Amino acid sequence: AQKVTQAQTEISVVEKEDVTLDCVYETRDTTYYLFWYKQPPSGELVFLIRRNSFDEQNEISGRYSWNFQKSTSSFNFTITASQVVDSAVYFCALSHTGNQFYFGTGTSLTVIP
């Protein structure tokens, strides 16, 4: 079975704090892709990152970084020095072939000025 769990329903941080959003996935396949999407209050979904199962290198993009660990089936997302514009719902997703996608239930992040 394929499943994505985002156990943190809501997180609040004060501006400039660092915050990590957790994502744990389940799959029996050896080839798969993991994604993070951002849904700001306006409602659209914005692609942030894709990682395939063969690439465990961590990635950094500005204030965003991602930690992929196959040993713990986790693909966590850290925002450094959070800003009010980071307030959004963040979704983690899993896909094997690009056909079926499985989304977590999302983590709502509020950054307090």
Place this chain on the structure above:
Amino acid sequence: NAGVTQTPKFRILKIGQSMTLQCTQDMNHNYMYWYRQDPGMGLKLIYYSVGAGITDKGEVPNGYNVSRSTTEDFPLRLELAAPSQTSVYFCASSPGRGFSYEQYFGPGTRLTVT
């Protein structure tokens, strides 16, 4: 490029009515998808298509139908609307196999069935 466009943005249906949600993409993407998002939930895949003339069911296909006659368009048909279909519907596209699988989403359609 307009990306992925969806119409209408909002719609209220009475129980038992039917309607079609339109989705068009201008990125020449092979893959297209329909999702629904219920409050506090993630996205659930309704149907997807890997190319013109090819469609397949996702996790929650009951009560919906799709067609894909062109690369650009992927309409979603609701027959006999029910209150359980009240949701926000998102269409997405991706380049697909051999390219990349990141999805580009439309702005969504908020549907209420009363």
